[in-house]
Structure formats: C-alpha cells, structure tokens
Amino acid sequence: MIRTKILTSADIIVICAALVLLPWLYSHFWGDGSQGETARIQVADQTPMIIPLQHSQRYTFDGPLGSSIIEVQDGRIRFVESPCRNQLCVHSGWLQNDAEFAACLPNLISITIAGRNPRFDSINF
C-alpha cells in the first residue's frame, strides 16, 4: 500500500489557500455592490448619454439656459455649475449609489446613476 490517506499535508495547504481565496473574491467582486458604475445624462430631448464613473473628468453640457458643468471624481458625479436660479442641482451634491438622481429642471439636464443592481425601477415625486 502506497498511500492510504485521503489528504496529504500539501493537499490541506491547497484547501486552506482556496478557502482564503474565496472570501477575497467575494469582497473584491461583490463588495459595495450598490456603487454605481455609469451615469446616464439626459439633456432636453436628446438621446441619453452614458458616461463611466471610473475616470475623473469634467463635462460641459449645453441646455436651453446655457452650460452646466458636471464633474466625475472617484466614482461619484455632481453638478458643479449650472445657469439656473435656485441651484437645486448643485446642492444635490455628489451622487454615487445606484439610481441616485439629480436634475437641473430649468436647464433640462438630469443625471441618473446606473449600477449593476438597480434598487428602483422608477421614482415619482
């Protein structure tokens, strides 16, 4: 009889390594699942634009009142500047979670975050 044991010590090391790998995979790929990945920007009645949240960048969109500046940074997005009177859109602050929403109604620009597991189908106010 050469080997009667089911597991050798090297096998146990491999099993332990696999058991360490799995929680890491879960936390790496599933951690913070509500984080949005893209933002959908709608300007007036144009086709919505999808922009990624991975790259920090500033965008300028032209609405009927003028230019709104939108900033993407660290997976978040916000209105920086808008030519509207009450500045509700700017005061909405950073958006980062799925289905979060900000709009500048006077300038007809809205931002919606789209992630991988949307929490809402639609929102009415």
Add this chain to the structure above:
Amino acid sequence: MTQPPPLRLHSTPDDRRIAALAALAIAIHVLETALPSPLPGVKPGLANVITLVVLLQYGWRDAVWVSLLRVFAGSLLIGSFLTPTFALSLAGACASLAVLGLAWRLNPLIPGQGLGAVGFSILAALAHMGGQLIIARLLIIPHDGLFHLLPVLMTAAVLFGIVSGIISQSILIHIRQE
C-alpha cells in the same frame, strides 16, 4: 488492376489503455450533461475524476490525451462540437491541464508526500473555471460585468474540486491495493 494494400493501424497497449480511459471519461461527461445545473457553467465535472486518476497513475502525458479526447469526442456525442460550449470546455481543459502539468513537475520538489488527488483536483478546478471565464470574457460576453460571477463560480469550483479529488483518491487507494 491491383488492390491497394489494406490500411492497418497499429495500436500499442498504451493507445488502448488511453482509449479505454478516455471512453470512460466520455461516458461520465455525457451522463453528466443530463444532470440539471443550478447555474450555467456550474457542473460537478465528474469526468475529471478520470483525468486525475490517469494523472496520478500514468503521468501527465496520458492525462492530456484522456482529457482532450474527452473534450472532442464528448462534444461530438452531445452535439456541441465547435459551439461556444465547446470553446469553453476546451479552454477549461487546456487551462487545467497546464496547471496540472506545472503542479506535476513541481510536485517532487514538495517535501513529504506532496500533493494528492485532492490538491491536484482543486488546482485543476480553479484553473478550469479561470480558463473558461477568460474565454467567455474574450469571445462570448465582452464585458467586465462577467467577473461578478467569479466568486460564485470559484466557490462551486472549489467544492466540486474537493469532491472529485476525494473520489479520485478513493479510486487510487482501491487500485493500488489490488
């Protein structure tokens, strides 16, 4: 008019052994496709038990033969030859054979008994799933969202890897006792 001499294929005992083992693996492979699967891509992979037994009993070269014959002949029998399923299956087989080959070469360097069937099985299962996922990402679903499946698929791979490893080791113990 002279008749051409009849074509004779000479098979060595090695060929016949590989063919018999591959036939066994193919049978398991085909039977396994009849099993319902909870998730696409999650399969127990019991045919790999044969690959593992062949690896530990006859070496890596025979394991490559048996595994690739299983992928090709199995897909012909199921009717998935050259379909995306076949591409995934082949990618998985190649990846796990590559990892098994590496582990097989390195194994004598490990002090003590080295890896047994269970260790090889887990490595092969993880490599199989990894290879499949890379090909799926490149050819079938070119989106990084695919990798969100990775944790579940790898968990399944580890569990089924351990199960096939234990089965293989029991078979090996049985064979070696005779």
